[in-house]
Structures are given as structure tokens and as C-alpha cells.
Amino acid sequence: MGVRAPQALNTAAFWDLLSAGRTATRRTSFFDPSPYRSQVAAEADFDAVAEGLSPRQIRRMDRATQFAVACARDAVADSGISLDTMPPDRIGVSLGSAVAAATSLEQEYLVLSDSGRRWVMSPDHLSPHMFDYLVPSIMPAEVAWTVGAEGPVAMVSDGCTSGLDSVAHAAALICEGSADVMIAGASDTPITPIVVACFDAIKATTSHNDDPARASRPFDGTRDGFVLAEGAAMFVLEELTAAQRRGARAYAEIGGFASRCNAFHMTGLKADGREMAEAIRAALDQARLDPTEVDYVNAHGSGTRQNDRHETAAFKRSLGEHAYRIPVSSIKSMVGHSLGAIGSVEIAASLLAIENQVVPPTANLDVADPECDLDYVPKDARDHRTDTVLTVGSGFGGFQSAMVLTRPRPVAV
Amino acid sequence: MSVITGLGVVAPNGVDTKEFWAATLSGRSGITELDRFDTSGYPARLAGLVNDIDPAQHVPARLKPQTDVSTQLALIAAQSALEDADVDTAAMTDYQMSVVTANASGGFEFTHREFRKLWSQGPERVSVYESFAWFYAVNTGQISIRHGMRGPSCAFVAEQAGGLDALGHARRTIRDGVALVVSGGVDSALDPWGWISHLSSGRVSLDPDPTTAYRPFDTRATGYLPGEGGAICVLEDAAAARARGARVYGELAGYAATFDPAPDAGRPPALRRAAERALADAGIGPAEVDVVFADAAGVPELDRSEAEMLRGMFGVRGVPVTAPKALTGRLFSGGGALDVVAALLSIQEGVIPPTFGTGSVPDEYGIDLVLGKPRRTSVQNALVLARGRGGFNAAIVIRAFRS
Numbered sequence: 001m002g003v004r005a006p007q008a009l010n011t012a013a014f015w016d017l018l019s020a021g022r023t024a025t026r027r028t029s030f031f032d033p034s035p036y037r038s039q040v041a042a043e044a045d046f047d048a049v050a051e052g053l054s055p056r057q058i059r060r061m062d063r064a065t066q067f068a069v070a071c072a073r074d075a076v077a078d079s080g081i082s083l084d085t086m087p088p089d090r091i092g093v094s095l096g097s098a099v100a101a102a103t104s105l106e107q108e109y110l111v112l113s114d115s116g117r118r119w120v121m122s123p124d125h126l127s128p129h130m131f132d133y134l135v136p137s138i139m140p141a142e143v144a145w146t147v148g149a150e151g152p153v154a155m156v157s158d159g160c161t162s163g164l165d166s167v168a169h170a171a172a173l174i175c176e177g178s179a180d181v182m183i184a185g186a187s188d189t190p191i192t193p194i195v196v197a198c199f200d201a202i203k204a205t206t207s208h209n210d211d212p213a214r215a216s217r218p219f220d221g222t223r224d225g226f227v228l229a230e231g232a233a234m235f236v237l238e239e240l241t242a243a244q245r246r247g248a249r250a251y252a253e254i255g256g257f258a259s260r261c262n263a264f265h266m267t268g269l270k271a272d273g274r275e276m277a278e279a280i281r282a283a284l285d286q287a288r289l290d291p292t293e294v295d296y297v298n299a300h301g302s303g304t305r306q307n308d309r310h311e312t313a314a315f316k317r318s319l320g321e322h323a324y325r326i327p328v329s330s331i332k333s334m335v336g337h338s339l340g341a342i343g344s345v346e347i348a349a350s351l352l353a354i355e356n357q358v359v360p361p362t363a364n365l366d367v368a369d370p371e372c373d374l375d376y377v378p379k380d381a382r383d384h385r386t387d388t389v390l391t392v393g394s395g396f397g398g399f400q401s402a403m404v405l406t407r408p409r410p411v412a413v
Numbered sequence: 414m415s416v417i418t419g420l421g422v423v424a425p426n427g428v429d430t431k432e433f434w435a436a437t438l439s440g441r442s443g444i445t446e447l448d449r450f451d452t453s454g455y456p457a458r459l460a461g462l463v464n465d466i467d468p469a470q471h472v473p474a475r476l477k478p479q480t481d482v483s484t485q486l487a488l489i490a491a492q493s494a495l496e497d498a499d500v501d502t503a504a505m506t507d508y509q510m511s512v513v514t515a516n517a518s519g520g521f522e523f524t525h526r527e528f529r530k531l532w533s534q535g536p537e538r539v540s541v542y543e544s545f546a547w548f549y550a551v552n553t554g555q556i557s558i559r560h561g562m563r564g565p566s567c568a569f570v571a572e573q574a575g576g577l578d579a580l581g582h583a584r585r586t587i588r589d590g591v592a593l594v595v596s597g598g599v600d601s602a603l604d605p606w607g608w609i610s611h612l613s614s615g616r617v618s619l620d621p622d623p624t625t626a627y628r629p630f631d632t633r634a635t636g637y638l639p640g641e642g643g644a645i646c647v648l649e650d651a652a653a654a655r656a657r658g659a660r661v662y663g664e665l666a667g668y669a670a671t672f673d674p675a676p677d678a679g680r681p682p683a684l685r686r687a688a689e690r691a692l693a694d695a696g697i698g699p700a701e702v703d704v705v706f707a708d709a710a711g712v713p714e715l716d717r718s719e720a721e722m723l724r725g726m727f728g729v730r731g732v733p734v735t736a737p738k739a740l741t742g743r744l745f746s747g748g749g750a751l752d753v754v755a756a757l758l759s760i761q762e763g764v765i766p767p768t769f770g771t772g773s774v775p776d777e778y779g780i781d782l783v784l785g786k787p788r789r790t791s792v793q794n795a796l797v798l799a800r801g802r803g804g805f806n807a808a809i810v811i812r813a814f815r816s
Contacts, residue, residue: 092672122454134602137801153670159550178670
């Protein structure tokens, strides 16, 4: 795996942050946030030059693409796989992103419109890369060029479930035989005024501006919205026996995945959690697991009132009494909500929870909302047998996704 | 087996299937001067425009203020496709119906207006709908809500190849056990910002004559023209379609996607591999293909490369090739989906539409491009190709349905 998360520019730093229960949220520094309702963000101090990207790459790639490429390189190195010795047409890419090149779009918009003064724009200052910000499928293309993939290359853009759905799509392509290795994950870098303003408009983001480090409070009675974040995580996916044959260390098996739509509202959630519960049940069925075999739930836990209640209801509906017995936590309390990327960032957290047999906490949780009455692992990480993780996502458009990750079976000799 | 039972078209040369098909056979073009804003400062002004309807008048009033024109067009196409399929969605299980669309530029004109409000009037003027009118999953989400579809659904972005990827994934979704999938692609980004973004691709034709500006495979090809619209299809599991006595247009028999070697790799592109895999997936060989709906970039080096691939696979002038998109412009995620509709209608009616606009094809291309007038012939298998900027290749095989 490769991870670029707020205040965590590699996998080790990411796990340090999560297991220490430290928060990476701060007053927004990328631009003056004072005109905005929400002035807190989880920013990554990403340095494209230090990442080894060339000046040309930096010029043409949107920030989210840079994150994805950096994570892809790390993931390939971490896996120990020699992609050079494999047929390139058996290597594919699946990249998730919700708002894709938003940062570059806004930069180009300001130039082309003379800071919003012109509706009809002059082509005089037109960037040769503008088309690739308009149509962002160049993002997985850049990843494919980085790793030498010539098999199926896809960009999955399902809003805030993109990071789960893109990895699941990669797994499906391997299962059906379309690829042997998939480089999969997600990236989003949405900390730019238009994205901040569009969530301000619906009060989806927090207004806890006076206490940035404690602004993301999933499941707490005082929570009032999510903290916008950036981040990326990419993985190398292979068929288990192929990985074992080459002596690879496997973080986990993707035991099951399912997604459903709520067909209810583009941003609203019904309190009963019916569709997320159905996705969870279907993912567990696919993994041939009983709800009682789930050790840990990595929650969507965005920190909006409707999400926290919707999700809590979905866990009870799908896992029954067992929902009360297992830890359920939200890493968004620490790294914020990086939209389409977060599903992959949460897969990374789940893999590390399995590896370390430690459940990351929900930071900033003092007194839970009375309607949220599960064990949300407040503040401190917990040693816990973590062999089977359920990780879920929920997003605009009504998308509900659930993935089951299991500790890899021992190598068959 | 996945079959197509409903078609919904919103194309520059026809806002329903019948109209589109008549235009495609008779050569009525949707290419026209872009007149939605002052284009006098631009080197190119021609596009494929859906001008025959006001999309906002054809969606529920509630949805009007919260949707971009591209989403309105997608909702219209989805509704037509479901009506065409004559399926009672209310009688079906909600989890047994899915939506899979492709999208290239999201709700771009809508978001342009919001960028403008933000920077000229301030953040408090940004619409409460911006967060979900813009993103690439908007059409999937809105279609799923409008028609109560709660099965596994998603959205893909792969420039012009995305429409075929969506349909290929719809077939996968049916294989996984879903009964009905609404799938295809619709795009529009023809506001001033969208327009100059198109121009930045460097491949838009600067020829000011609407009859010659986009003439794929022509000796004098000068680039492509962007357009808006696309198509949405209803795919069903063949057994389910048969059980309800549905009319079947054809079978989605094969699909594959590949990616070109990196630009500096010095190896040939991978479109041929996508086509070969799609044929293998359908269990047929090149000799059984009756027509190819080409990607038809209209850019000389891309036309040459596609011609070479067709020549290599089918032999010199070995298969009829056509590009009805010369009458609509390139529709991005809508392009592949609309070509699939044309392929299904070719099979239904035993006729291959010509590539209007193209006059003379270089001899060395060695392709049998259908020119001038429709060609009557039996069509059992059609191969549809699409390429997306950056190196995306997708291929679909549509087969006549034998019940």
C-alpha cells in the first residue's frame, strides 16, 4: 500500500497518527478561509518535488493526480512485485476520485475569467492541460504510465464511496480474469474555495472554527459536520495464490463487497439505514461470514448528525446484537473526510488494524449522541483481535458500500 | 446473457430514437454554429448541439433548479429508454435494478455558474445544489432516485471510451445477478468555459464549414467537433426479459477494455487488442463481424492508426466500417453509447448508415468506409470501438438476438 494522508505522508506516519489518536485537522492554510462558514481542514504538507516528480509532471498533473502517482509508486515498492517482468496487458489500474481535478479547475478558472469577472473567456491564457481538468480520466492514465499498465484502466467516480468502489472494481477484474495485478485506490484534493463553498451552502461541514484540532467529532453529541480533507491511498491487488506463489506478504483478503443505492435523495439519508444494512449483509454473504465473525467496523463516521444516526441504525440492522459487542470507530475524527479518497484511506487503516491487531480510535468523542449507542472506541486506540474488518462508505447520490477484509489465510504448502 | 430491451436517445440530430435513426440514414446533421454565447473570439465555433428541445422543460419542475443540462438530458434519455422497454419498474424489486453511467465532464455549465457566483459575489451565493449537481456520479444518482433503483450502481470516467465501459460494466452487473440495468452516457460542456476547454485539446477542427469540419478518415480530415447528448439503454438478463415478453433489440455479446503503452514506449496502441478480446468474449472471429462502428477521431494520425488496426484485423477492405458520429460530433461518454444504439438499429433493419461528410479515404488506409448512402445488408454482429484521450480503448460486440 501507499498512503498520503494529512500530516502523514507515508504508511508508517499514518499508522502512528491513527494509533496515537492524534488529529490532523487545522485552520485552513491553503487560502484565507475567513469568508467561509467552515474554516477547518485536514491538509497534507505534500511536496511534489520531494516525491520525485519532474517539473513537467508537476505542471501538468493536478494535485490529486500527484498524490495518486506517489501512492502508486509506494504501493508497488511495498508489494515487492516486479511489474517489469509481467505482461503489461495483465496489469490494470482502478482509480477513484469524487471531485478529481477541482484544484486545477479553480486555478484555471481564476486565470481564464479574470478572477470571476468574465463569463465569456478569452482563449489567450488557455492552459494546454485545461481539457484534462475538464475530463479527468487523465488521472488513472498517469497512474497507468507510472506503473506500466496496459490492461483495463478505469476511473470510478461514485462520490464519497469512490475509494471503496474502485478497489472493489479492481478485485472484480481480477476475479473475472481481465487482469492479474491491479493498482487500485483513490485520491482527492478538494481543499479549494469552490468545494469549501459548496459544502458551506448545505452546512455539511463543521463550524467548530475556534477549535480546529478538535473540530471533527463523529458520534459526539456536539458534532456539527465533517472536516474537509485531502488524501490518497493506493494498493497492489493480486489473486491470493499468485501472491503466495511469489512469497509476498499479504495485508488482507478482500472477502466480500457490495453496494446499494438509497434512491431517496442526492444528499439526504433515511434514518433506518436500510440500504447500507443490505450492502453489509450482501458483503458478508459473499465473504461467507456470519455477522458475529466481524471483529471491527471501520465506520464512515463523517460527523454529520444524519450520517452518524443512519450508520448506527445500519449496523444494528445488519449485525444485530453483535453491533453492540464490537468496536466501531471513525478515523475521520483524525484525518477528516477526503471525499472520494477516504474509502481507500480507510481500507489502508483497516489493513493496518489487521496487521497490528489494534483498533484505531474515534478522537474527540466525549459524550456520544444518545442515539449513537455503540462502542465507538473513544479517544484511545485499543488492542483487540482484529482478523475481520467491515469498512463502509456512504455518499451523495445515495451510494452505500460495504467491504469485508480478512486476515490472510496461512500459506498453503 | 445480457440483452438490450430499451433505447433512449438525446442526440444533436434527433431527440428520440426514431428521429435520430432517420437523421442518421438520411444525413441530417446536428452540427451547427454554437450560439449560446458570443463565440466571435474563438478559432472554432461549430459543435453538435441538441437544439430541438429545451431539456429543462422535460424534467420534473423540482429537478430543474438542481440539475445541469447534461443531467437533464440524461434523465430524458433514461425515461425514454424505460418507456421503450415497456417495463413496470414499480413491480420489480428495488435491489434488482441498477444504474451504471459514464460521464466525462460532470455538470459543467452548472458548476461554471457557481464558480462565477463564488468569485464575483461571494461564497454565500453558491447554490445549495452545487455539491451534487457537479460531480461525475450525478447522472447515476439522479436516475436511480427518479426510478427507485437501489441495486449496485456506479459511474465511470474514460473520456470518449467511457460509454462503452459503462455498458460493459452493466453486463457484468447482470452477470452478478441484477435483473435490469439502466446504462449509457450523456455529456454536455458547451458553456464558454467548457468550450475553451474543448479547444485546449488541440484536436478540434478549425474548419468553419459544418459539412466538412468533422470528416473522419477523409484525406483532408482536420480534427473533430465536440457535441452534447448521448444515449441510455435498458439492459436485462435475457431470461428475465423473455419471461416478461420483452422486445429485444440485440445481445451485448462481448466487451473488453485495454490501455495504450505510455506515450514514450514506442509500441503500437492497444485498440486492436481490445477489439480482439471483445470478439473472443463474444465467441466469434473477425470473419463473423458484419460492420465496425469506428472510433473515427477525425485527426489524421489517429484515423491512420485505427485504419491500420482494422486492416490488420480484417484484411484490406475486409469489413464495412462506418462513423455516424460525423453527424453529431464526438459526444464523450455519450459517443460509445449512441454508437451502440446505431449498431442495434443496424441489426434490426439490416442497413449500415454511411459516414456523411467524408468524401475520399486515402487508399493506403485500406478500409471499406461506407460512404454516401446507407448500405443494405444483413447484420448479425456489430463491433463498436471507442478511444479515450490518454490511451483508453474499449470495444463492444452487439449480436442479433436469437430467442
